[in-house]
Amino acid sequence: MVQYPLSELQPGMIVASDVFTPQGQLIVSCGTYLSQQMIQHMRYYHIKTVTILPNEVTPVSKDARPHEEPSYARRIRQSQEFTAFREQYTQSAGIFQAQLQDFVRGNSPLDTQALLEDTITLFRHNQATFSLLDMLHNMRDLDDSTYVHSINVSVIARLIGVWSEMGEEDLDTLTLCGLLHDIGKVKIPQEIIGKPDRLTAEEYAIMKQHTVFGYELLAHEDIDVRIKNAALMHHERYDGTGYPFGLVGERIDTFASIIAIADVYDALTADRCYRAGVCPFEVIAIFESNGLHEYNPHFILTFLEHIAGTYTGYGVRLSDGSTGKLVMINQHRLTRPLIQLDNGDFVDLTKRLDLYVEELI
Ligand SMILES: [Fe+2]
Numbered sequence: 001m002v003q004y005p006l007s008e009l010q011p012g013m014i015v016a017s018d019v020f021t022p023q024g025q026l027i028v029s030c031g032t033y034l035s036q037q038m039i040q041h042m043r044y045y046h047i048k049t050v051t052i053l054p055n056e057v058t059p060v061s062k063d064a065r066p067h068e069e070p071s072y073a074r075r076i077r078q079s080q081e082f083t084a085f086r087e088q089y090t091q092s093a094g095i096f097q098a099q100l101q102d103f104v105r106g107n108s109p110l111d112t113q114a115l116l117e118d119t120i121t122l123f124r125h126n127q128a129t130f131s132l133l134d135m136l137h138n139m140r141d142l143d144d145s146t147y148v149h150s151i152n153v154s155v156i157a158r159l160i161g162v163w164s165e166m167g168e169e170d171l172d173t174l175t176l177c178g179l180l181h182d183i184g185k186v187k188i189p190q191e192i193i194g195k196p197d198r199l200t201a202e203e204y205a206i207m208k209q210h211t212v213f214g215y216e217l218l219a220h221e222d223i224d225v226r227i228k229n230a231a232l233m234h235h236e237r238y239d240g241t242g243y244p245f246g247l248v249g250e251r252i253d254t255f256a257s258i259i260a261i262a263d264v265y266d267a268l269t270a271d272r273c274y275r276a277g278v279c280p281f282e283v284i285a286i287f288e289s290n291g292l293h294e295y296n297p298h299f300i301l302t303f304l305e306h307i308a309g310t311y312t313g314y315g316v317r318l319s320d321g322s323t324g325k326l327v328m329i330n331q332h333r334l335t336r337p338l339i340q341l342d343n344g345d346f347v348d349l350t351k352r353l354d355l356y357v358e359e360l361i
């Protein structure tokens, strides 16, 4: 492994160890192929040197296989639609960050209308070709800040609201719930927020307080009570295993329970292992194996069914390498759809438990 000064970095080099901002936030993870944009990003953060893998070493992590990147993800990234989305997203994230910092510093009251404007634009910006969730996945190299996470959660939550046939007013409130759910994190020390390793029990106890801090920050604002509750209760779990109170079932504000789903989904797909070409069926499988009882049953089913349903007619590669088309989703086993292979044969994945959908192509 060789340490390179930033000025000597070239796109295509493979990063050999995680790169952090001076505040301790991960910006490029180990095993990533450098892009011009990442190099610029590191320049922005005044990163001085980066450890690079020698050419002959073949990386094994999923992030580091751009040549095997699913062509579906590549098509998204190369589309005009995505370029426009990315531009709008970056702009929204900057404005959002400034608005929130102003509010937290006490410089200005919370202007929910202004907060909403950009996120909704982002939402409307999306055309029908690619799903909004896929666009979000492909934004992953941008940043991992709480601001970006909050925008993602607001967009995902609004989608769940749309899929649940909510009215415009509720959709707006739900969007604000997403934007402000983690606002309490501004009161958590940066060493804890940006810590790349596992938190100690003591640090975790402090981290958990962001829910109460968030509620306190919003308590006196003239905003819908569900926004305050979402900040307080988005880590509560339907089965009572959440925090800060361990509330059970319907005692958790409905909007907070939607934010909980969007929050976990975003955290899951932000995980380094899934950054390149996240497979939606894998995400559904992880949700299922972690236990759906943690979430409001109505909304988690609506969410997962819609995610799965989005991909009917799409090309897929199965775990044995064969390729085909997704013909039909099985409502009872969302991760096990019916596939028609390229040779015309049908494969019912509910009967072929040895196979699974590995990626969209
Ligand atoms: Fe949170």
Ligand SMILES: [Fe+2]
Pocket: 149, 153, 181, 182, 263
């Ligand atoms: Fe969150």
